[in-house]
Amino acid sequence: MRRRRPLVTNAEVQAPHAGLAHQFQDLEQQQEADALGIWVFLVTEIMFFGGLFAAYAIYRGLYFAAFQGGSHILDIRLGATNTIVLLGSSLTMALSVRSAQTGNRRALVLFLIATMILGGIFLGIKAVEYNQKFVEHIVPGLDWNPQSAVKTELSPGGLLHAELYFVFYFAMTGLHALHMIIGMGLLLWLVFRARKDSFSPHYFAPVEVVGLYWHFVDIVWIFLFPLLYLIGGRY
Amino acid sequence: MSQPIVPQRTYLLVFLSLAGLTILTTGVAFVDLGPFNTVAALAIAFSKMLLVILFFMGVRHSSGMVRIILIAGFFWLALLIAFTTADYRSRSWTAAPDSWSTTAPPTHP
Numbered sequence: 036m037r038r039r040r041p042l043v044t045n046a047e048v049q050a051p052h053a054g055l056a057h058q059f060q061d062l063e064q065q066q067e068a069d070a071l072g073i074w075v076f077l078v079t080e081i082m083f084f085g086g087l088f089a090a091y092a093i094y095r096g097l098y099f100a101a102f103q104g105g106s107h108i109l110d111i112r113l114g115a116t117n118t119i120v121l122l123g124s125s126l127t128m129a130l131s132v133r134s135a136q137t138g139n140r141r142a143l144v145l146f147l148i149a150t151m152i153l154g155g156i157f158l159g160i161k162a163v164e165y166n167q168k169f170v171e172h173i174v175p176g177l178d179w180n181p182q183s184a185v186k187t188e189l190s191p192g193g194l195l196h197a198e199l200y201f202v203f204y205f206a207m208t209g210l211h212a213l214h215m216i217i218g219m220g221l222l223l224w225l226v227f228r229a230r231k232d233s234f235s236p237h238y239f240a241p242v243e244v245v246g247l248y249w250h251f252v253d254i255v256w257i258f259l260f261p262l263l264y265l266i267g268g269r270y
Numbered sequence: 271m272s273q274p275i276v277p278q279r280t281y282l283l284v285f286l287s288l289a290g291l292t293i294l295t296t297g298v299a300f301v302d303l304g305p306f307n308t309v310a311a312l313a314i315a316f317s318k319m320l321l322v323i324l325f326f327m328g329v330r331h332s333s334g335m336v337r338i339i340l341i342a343g344f345f346w347l348a349l350l351i352a353f354t355t356a357d358y359r360s361r362s363w364t365a366a367p368d369s370w371s372t373t374a375p376p377t378h379p
């Protein structure tokens with residue numbers, strides 16, 4: 036039996052880009068698909084956090100005074116500082132993607148590390164805040180003894196609702212911090228890949244995808260800060 | 271690639287606006303505006319979100335498909351919040367029938 040000649044010989048096949056997966060025609064199509072994929076994921080994340088935001092909105096409406104009393108315990112300076120730190124990390128993340136676009140590997144690594152440092156500062160300040168809650172005995176379930184911490188006059192029922200406020204506080208900031216920790220892991224992975232020179236102006240989808248995720252986590256905090264720290268005002 | 275390279279200056283200006291809005295929203299919390307404190311805080315947060323989405327996330331230059339997915343996501347979130355709020359807010363409008371009450375169990379003959 037005669038052996039059939041392959042339609043295309045190996046010599047005729049142009050070596051595909053190392054970052055191109057076989058199911059895509061070219062890098063541009065792959066980049067579109069990557070971006071679309073992460074956007075669909077982010078929409079599911081919007082709904083994930085959205086459930087908590089909706090529940091928070093309902094209970095804040097029902098027990099406004101108690102939520103206000105709980106909110107006044109939080110340190111507004113730490114919250115505002117953390118907001119600006121996280122926005123700064125979004126800036127360095129955007130600049131990381133830009134460095135990948137322009138093919139500046141050195142700047143890419145530096146901006147990725149800067150993003151990690153700012154993320155670390157955010158988590159550090161968050162840890163200080165969590166520690167304060169334990170010191171003041173306002174951790175719902177574990178150490179709830181709010182008489183000295185809550186400055187507002189609240190009935191026993193009101194104190195129970197203030198506890199609910201702190202359940203939301205820990206659930207929402209905790210879930211956000213978990214996303215930050217995952218993001219830090221992804222950034223570390225990007226630093227290693229960037230140092231191995233895996234990215235080029237033609238292929239930097241992982242940087243872009245992690246960037247979109249990081250900005251999303253930033254947006255969640257943009258809403259958490261006013262909802263948790265600023266409700267009811269400080270006047 | 272499809273995405274144009276945005277000048278560094280633009281990103282820096284966006285960051286400065288975001289930081290400025292953060293200081294503004296913190297400052298507004300110390301002024302008594304009644305119910306408008308909440309409105310102002312949410313309006314500022316919404317503006318900050320738009321800045322991040324349009325500039326940092328590059329939706330300004332992204333394809334229609336990405337925009338449709340994003341808008342669909344926010345639409346669904348709006349449905350979630352609107353219907354949940356409508357439910358809780360309207361519960362007290364009409365009295366529940368006595369037979370639904372859990373405090374006084376209905377007596378069966």
